Amino acid sequence: MVKPFRDTQISLALRKKIASHLAIKYSTTDAIALKFVPSTVSECGKLKILDGGDLIDSCSFSRNTARGRDKSFVKYTLEVDRNARYRNRPVALEERSYYGQVNHFVVLSLPSTCPFIQANPTHAAERPSSVIMAAIAPIKQPSVNELGMSSYTALEPIK
Numbered sequence: 001m002v003k004p005f006r007d008t009q010i011s012l013a014l015r016k017k018i019a020s021h022l023a024i025k026y027s028t029t030d031a032i033a034l035k036f037v038p039s040t041v042s043e044c045g046k047l048k049i050l051d052g053g054d055l056i057d058s059c060s061f062s063r064n065t066a067r068g069r070d071k072s073f074v075k076y077t078l079e080v081d082r083n084a085r086y087r088n089r090p091v092a093l094e095e096r097s098y099y100g101q102v103n104h105f106v107v108l109s110l111p112s113t114c115p116f117i118q119a120n121p122t123h124a125a126e127r128p129s130s131v132i133m134a135a136i137a138p139i140k141q142p143s144v145n146e147l148g149m150s151s152y153t154a155l156e157p158i159k
Helices: 012-025 030-034 115-119
Strands: 002-009 040-048 055-057 073-081 093-109 130-138
Touching: 002 093, 012 030, 012 093, 012 130, 040 130, 073 130
Parallel strands: none
Antiparallel strands: 002 040, 040 055, 040 093, 073 093, 093 130
């Protein structure tokens, strides 16, 4: 994380999305995870990828000029269940690449007594004190030209 930092009031919709991620990661319910997502969180303006990676801006912090490059657009990979539409089929994860714009880098402080981390033996050794998450607005149907470069016309809401 790179400065600047600020405390930000986040919407209930974003709090629920953060809680949903924590519930999936730590095998708990959304309701329990939501109790540990405060309405005011620390927000980071930039994130530096380790080992010589890029510096990514959060569009909520950046001051894009007409001459400057917008460094808030990213390519990211998610694991998606191919059988999500079929309730009785087993989970079959596959990696898919997406493009989007980073709206927020949220820094969430978790207490060491957090019950869903303590109850999950696979994460008990980690005991993270802070979790960094990016709120990304995906690009609606990116198009690819003959050179393999992606372009877009609109963004979807944060997922």
